[in-house]
Amino acid sequence: MPRTPVPITLAIESATPYLALGLLTPQGEFGLRREVGRTHAEQLPGALEALLAEAGLKPNQLEQLIVGTGPGSYTGVRVGASYALGLGRACGAPVLGVSTLESLIDTQQDGIQAVSLDARKEQLYGAVYVVGGGVVVDSLIPAAKYPHAEFAAQVGGHLWRQDAPPDAVALACAGLAHGLSDWQLQYL
Template identity: 55%
Template sequence: MPDPAAPPVTLALDTATPFLTLAVTWPGGERTFSEEVGRAHAERLADAVASLFAEAGVPFRAGRIVVGTGPGSYTGVRVGASYALGLGRAWGVPVLGVSTLEGLVGGAAEGRVAVSLDARRGQVYGAVYEVRGGVVAEVVHAPAKRPLEEFGALAGGLPHHRDVSPDGLALLRAGVKHGREAWELAYL
């Protein structure tokens, strides 16, 4: 019999970058998936999520969903948001939004970290975060589109995670810690 005090199964997904990033946690375990899919998120997402649950050995149902809200491509961000909202409605569970940039910090990062995604034409969409325990604890410089040189000066000599695959567990933990039920999508 499941422990009623145990945290629920949580699913996290992000389709804002060229990577399809997923994570699922449950009492006693966690599983992640990340693969560069280019623009094939819509074709790969549902099967990848079902496979992740099967590999984890947990029923295909979560108690909450965390979705990366971008910044990202218009279509990519909407694919993930639509899928998450559809599952949330079908399962009757909350869908918590968190910036995709928070997934770029990586699970092992500590201290101040700069993260950014290429926004083309010499621009980046970036932020600087204070990370504790692998989770964003404080926003030092809020996510915004800036010229690359300006962001470089803002980031100084900090570790800079640029155009990397989002870490599914970092995204999931950020969503559980401070994800919002009222969220908006951000585009590059």
């Protein structure tokens, strides 16, 4: 049985202090991640140009965009979403949303995984997922804001990735698997 061709898919994740870009193409996967603090808007255009050049593509060849919808910093989340929406409109490509928390999973390890981002004041945004084949296939504890101690008690002995750098290739794969066309941004 022939495999369905992978649409050329760009993922943008800017909700954390990292700028992460992921690109899925029929020729392979390409990724870029930099710690940028609060300079997402300044660094995103050049980083995208470099990633597309590495893959031998032009922006108008993008067929689908995935954006990390947060939770994250107000400005960071909006930079990624605005850029994705503008680029999607220019390319005629749909823009799907996926929770930033899904970009924190360990794609090499199937099973139950907890992920979280610090929300300050002894709070965190977290979720507990079932991962299979490198993507989230189910949610055991939904993505939400929790007191740190309460979430830790629920995680038990499962793998817990706290404040891990995002993986935009994982975000792109999640977008292909279950990205939402009707999405909303979430802020820390």
